[in-house]
Amino acid sequence: MKNFKIALIPGDGIGPEVIAEGVKVLKTIERLNSEISFSFTEFPWGCQYYLENGKMMADDGIEQLKEYDAIYLGAVGYPGVPDTISLRDLLIRIRREFDQYVNCRPVTLLNPSLTPLKDKTEKDIDFLVIRENSEGEYAGAGDWLFKGKPEEVVLQTGVFSRKGTERIIRYAYEEAKKSNRTLTSVSKANALNYSMVFWDEVFEEVGKEYPEVKTYSHLVDAASLYFVVAPERFEVVVTSNLFGDILTDIGAAITGGMGLATGANLNPEKKFPSMFEPVHGSAPDISGQGIANPIAAIWSVSQMMDFFEEEQWGEVILSTIKTILTEKNSITPDLGGTSSTEGLGNRFVELL
Amino acid sequence: MKNFKIALIPGDGIGPEVIAEGVKVLKTIERLNSEISFSFTEFPWGCQYYLENGKMMADDGIEQLKEYDAIYLGAVGYPGVPDTISLRDLLIRIRREFDQYVNCRPVTLLNPSLTPLKDKTEKDIDFLVIRENSEGEYAGAGDWLFKGKPEEVVLQTGVFSRKGTERIIRYAYEEAKKSNRTLTSVSKANALNYSMVFWDEVFEEVGKEYPEVKTYSHLVDAASLYFVVAPERFEVVVTSNLFGDILTDIGAAITGGMGLATGANLNPEKKFPSMFEPVHGSAPDISGQGIANPIAAIWSVSQMMDFFEEEQWGEVILSTIKTILTEKNSITPDLGGTSSTEGLGNRFVELL
Ligand SMILES: CC(C)[C@H](C(=O)O)[C@@H](O)C(=O)O
Ligand SMILES: CC(C)[C@H](C(=O)O)[C@@H](O)C(=O)O
Numbered sequence: 001m002k003n004f005k006i007a008l009i010p011g012d013g014i015g016p017e018v019i020a021e022g023v024k025v026l027k028t029i030e031r032l033n034s035e036i037s038f039s040f041t042e043f044p045w046g047c048q049y050y051l052e053n054g055k056m057m058a059d060d061g062i063e064q065l066k067e068y069d070a071i072y073l074g075a076v077g078y079p080g081v082p083d084t085i086s087l088r089d090l091l092i093r094i095r096r097e098f099d100q101y102v103n104c105r106p107v108t109l110l111n112p113s114l115t116p117l118k119d120k121t122e123k124d125i126d127f128l129v130i131r132e133n134s135e136g137e138y139a140g141a142g143d144w145l146f147k148g149k150p151e152e153v154v155l156q157t158g159v160f161s162r163k164g165t166e167r168i169i170r171y172a173y174e175e176a177k178k179s180n181r182t183l184t185s186v187s188k189a190n191a192l193n194y195s196m197v198f199w200d201e202v203f204e205e206v207g208k209e210y211p212e213v214k215t216y217s218h219l220v221d222a223a224s225l226y227f228v229v230a231p232e233r234f235e236v237v238v239t240s241n242l243f244g245d246i247l248t249d250i251g252a253a254i255t256g257g258m259g260l261a262t263g264a265n266l267n268p269e270k271k272f273p274s275m276f277e278p279v280h281g282s283a284p285d286i287s288g289q290g291i292a293n294p295i296a297a298i299w300s301v302s303q304m305m306d307f308f309e310e311e312q313w314g315e316v317i318l319s320t321i322k323t324i325l326t327e328k329n330s331i332t333p334d335l336g337g338t339s340s341t342e343g344l345g346n347r348f349v350e351l352l
Numbered sequence: 353m354k355n356f357k358i359a360l361i362p363g364d365g366i367g368p369e370v371i372a373e374g375v376k377v378l379k380t381i382e383r384l385n386s387e388i389s390f391s392f393t394e395f396p397w398g399c400q401y402y403l404e405n406g407k408m409m410a411d412d413g414i415e416q417l418k419e420y421d422a423i424y425l426g427a428v429g430y431p432g433v434p435d436t437i438s439l440r441d442l443l444i445r446i447r448r449e450f451d452q453y454v455n456c457r458p459v460t461l462l463n464p465s466l467t468p469l470k471d472k473t474e475k476d477i478d479f480l481v482i483r484e485n486s487e488g489e490y491a492g493a494g495d496w497l498f499k500g501k502p503e504e505v506v507l508q509t510g511v512f513s514r515k516g517t518e519r520i521i522r523y524a525y526e527e528a529k530k531s532n533r534t535l536t537s538v539s540k541a542n543a544l545n546y547s548m549v550f551w552d553e554v555f556e557e558v559g560k561e562y563p564e565v566k567t568y569s570h571l572v573d574a575a576s577l578y579f580v581v582a583p584e585r586f587e588v589v590v591t592s593n594l595f596g597d598i599l600t601d602i603g604a605a606i607t608g609g610m611g612l613a614t615g616a617n618l619n620p621e622k623k624f625p626s627m628f629e630p631v632h633g634s635a636p637d638i639s640g641q642g643i644a645n646p647i648a649a650i651w652s653v654s655q656m657m658d659f660f661e662e663e664q665w666g667e668v669i670l671s672t673i674k675t676i677l678t679e680k681n682s683i684t685p686d687l688g689g690t691s692s693t694e695g696l697g698n699r700f701v702e703l704l
Contacts, residue, residue: 083542084549092543116581118470141507142546152514155493156547162504190435191444191594194494195508197436221601228580228605229468242543246598249573253580 013282014292015074021294021345047078075282098272100265103133107251114256131244172238181235259293365634366644367426373646373697399430450624452617455485459603466608483596524590533587611645
């Protein structure tokens, strides 16, 4: 009997609505498989909490989360709280403090009707973006000089450490090797003359340990174009924090939008909890209406199961998502369906 | 009689092939309009020059170029010369030294068959990206510490000055105002907690001078997605150097690829020459075969005419591009046609 301790942070806007459906799926797994159980603890952190307490999470929040196997996060951000606070003090803080240095985001077309691209089908769009998730452009380093004066100048410094760069690139090579896929590195050495020159060097260096992995290297601008015109080129992609952020949104665009985009923030050594989240935001404009699409949140549960080495469940969830996407009455309005958030979750559980 | 002095830098790979066709167009204008004349001087700078002389341009290259009204550049970069040298010492150097702080890149669908997007037509894809072109992420500032040691760390610093940020944003507001279009700023303050917070502040501040301009503000990841799923949202877009680089390649992707992407590097005050270039690279794989698509290079001529305040010629060229795109026998293989580079240029001149 395996028990997994899961910390729920439903967060803001549609976060709680979609997480509720993901939890239903987890409870169904528990019911169907007597070898697995979950215990859930909910944390009320987010923008509402901020407005009441002046902080995004409890002072000892990180300490409290430490003992969990996984964090399941809904969405963060709400009008009235600056993004620089809400995101940096909760989402980015957890990624950083728990050294979740790997962000795995599948770019997989689950149903041909979902892509806005002509002539592309499931076989053309099926790859994995591995995004550096702990440093780089997101390091938060910088300076703001001569504020309010004509000579005002603002500096933002990306920090690329040997350790941080090497470990993400090695993780990607391992992933490509074990699944026998090609590996594409995305960088921008022709303009970012320190960080990306270093990135390219490390990519080549670590590559020597993986002669069996076929590699490519693209500039981020070219890669952005190829994601749209030739997604079939990619199998595993490794890139920096900021480039991963941008590229995975293009990935979402070509596979049906943010309602279908999931991300796993991993600490592969399991020294700290990993975090699973739909990539979409809190969507204040539609929150409370019961029409948010919970599929990304459910897909996060699939990623969580993979991480728990319960891959058979990961697969069952993914194939059930494919099935439900063919049922117009079971999907939400953003996908052209008529179902509510809850309706989708209930039907999903039925199918499981 | 107006005479314009044009410095030609055909550059590497397919650069000379496409520039030759652009020059044909310029000479045709001269023939058809007795009020305009051009004088051309060719500079042999680029990677071949580098291999022979150890530098990308003459020592006094910048001095030599100063007296021209415009620089017409083909493409830079070739295997054997690191991109960090070839691009930074020629293309980026000219942009910087001549304070070409505005990079104008149209994202305009010229023919519905060219977009890879379902359900989008010319009326959905017609906007202008105004990219900061002199500083920001491309400042080239940084450091490389503890090289070769485990504690190695590489820093890349984006530099956003008050002057640099304000002038590009003001240019964009002016453009939106005079053409009565909306203005969208693209930034990323939720992660880049110095530079992009500053960017957003300046965007708002300068906006107070333009109450008539309707504005939007998007995160770069969201904007990348919308470029693909909802390009009709955009009219004028203003963004930083790096984000502009990425976004305009997505723009190229949705309008038919790099063979149709042009960019004007402007010094609006005309204190220094401006530079006009197809955005594509030197494409060593197809160079010398006479199959390179010269349309982007010809479109650059249209932008050059606009900048010379000969807008009627700018328009004629653009509408002739639209015409030629409907003639399968007149376009190059990358667009599904059968013409050579030269054949396209000749037919273009005929149509003019
Ligand atoms: C909300 C934001 C800080 C975050 C990021 O930029 O990483 C989001 O866009 C993402 O992709 O997870
Ligand atoms: C070649 C490269 C340095 C350049 C850039 O990044 O600006 C190019 O991609 C462009 O968009 O003009």
